[in-house]
Amino acid sequence: MSESALPATVYVVGVGPGETDLLTLRAVKVLERCEVIFHPGPRDDSGFALAVVAPLLRPNQLIRGAELAMRRGPDDGTVGYDRVAQRLAHEASQGRPVAFLTEGDPMLFGSGSYVAERLRLIAPDVPVEIVPGVSASSAAAARLGWPLAQKDEILTICPGTYHSDEIGAILDRGGPVCWFKAAAVLPRLVEELRQRGRLDRAALIERIGHPDERVFLDISEALLVDLSYFSLVLVR
Numbered sequence: 755m756s757e758s759a760l761p762a763t764v765y766v767v768g769v770g771p772g773e774t775d776l777l778t779l780r781a782v783k784v785l786e787r788c789e790v791i792f793h794p795g796p797r798d799d800s801g802f803a804l805a806v807v808a809p810l811l812r813p814n815q816l817i818r819g820a821e822l823a824m825r826r827g828p829d830d831g832t833v834g835y836d837r838v839a840q841r842l843a844h845e846a847s848q849g850r851p852v853a854f855l856t857e858g859d860p861m862l863f864g865s866g867s868y869v870a871e872r873l874r875l876i877a878p879d880v881p882v883e884i885v886p887g888v889s890a891s892s893a894a895a896a897r898l899g900w901p902l903a904q905k906d907e908i909l910t911i912c913p914g915t916y917h918s919d920e921i922g923a924i925l926d927r928g929g930p931v932c933w934f935k936a937a938a939v940l941p942r943l944v945e946e947l948r949q950r951g952r953l954d955r956a957a958l959i960e961r962i963g964h965p966d967e968r969v970f971l972d973i974s975e976a977l978l979v980d981l982s983y984f985s986l987v988l989v990r
């Protein structure tokens with residue numbers, strides 16, 4: 755790119771929960787346009803978000819794993835966001851349209867939201883466009899046929915690992931709750947629900963929309979298996 759040329763756009767793309775046909779048309783168009791595609795996964799050729807878009811990619815697109823750790827504890831791997839933002843800014847400054855993939859919706863606890871914030875700080879001249887995606891919470895509601903919220907209900911979306919001591923209090927507020935990062939807090943969640951006679955109002959879904967998806971309508975059964983980080987609990 756010549757020095758006077760404008761940088762290309764960085765697209766932060768929500769890929770939805772798992773099924774390729776839940777990508778938005780905009781996401782598909784953006785991915786067609788991008789020469790370089792970064793995803794949060796551990797290797798260039800492997801990752802949760804990458805698997806969603808894999809059927810759409812062309813051999814001449816450069817795919818890069820950003821190695822953003824998905825951990826079960828309170829440290830959810832924020833360390834790499836600056837590094838990813840630097841790499842995206844570099845590609846855009848060379849005139850190459852570049853995408854960063856995020857599972858679900860980028861602006862709902864998504865790594866894309868942190869990367870976009872860092873980008874605006876370190877490369878304010880680089881245009882950033884956010885492409886929304888279907889959140890795992892919406893996909894779970896659809897899978898179960900349970901509305902996320904109706905009428906006067908107040909929906910709580912809670913990243914469980916940050917609030918493990920508040921599970922009972924959150925349930926006592928009433929209203930539907932979507933528990934993200936549910937695997938690590940499941941024993942406590944099961945116990946608090948049991949105490950309130952609400953176990954039958956909860957379901958756990960692991961890896962929604964992926965070929966190995968599992969649905970537990972009795973969430974205490976999920977205590978017996980090794981669960982993926984990509985598990986959520988919906989309580990109505």
Ligand SMILES: C[S@@+](CC[C@H](N)C(=O)[O-])C[C@H]1O[C@@H](n2cnc3c(N)ncnc32)[C@H](O)[C@@H]1O
Nearest residue numbers: 771858859864889890934935961962984985986
């Ligand atoms: C950091 S949050 C990201 C949420 C995402 N941005 C969204 O809009 O769905 C990660 C948590 O979302 C939930 N999650 C994301 N994708 C999922 C999927 N396909 N199946 C089940 N849970 C998922 C899990 O609870 C996981 O621990």
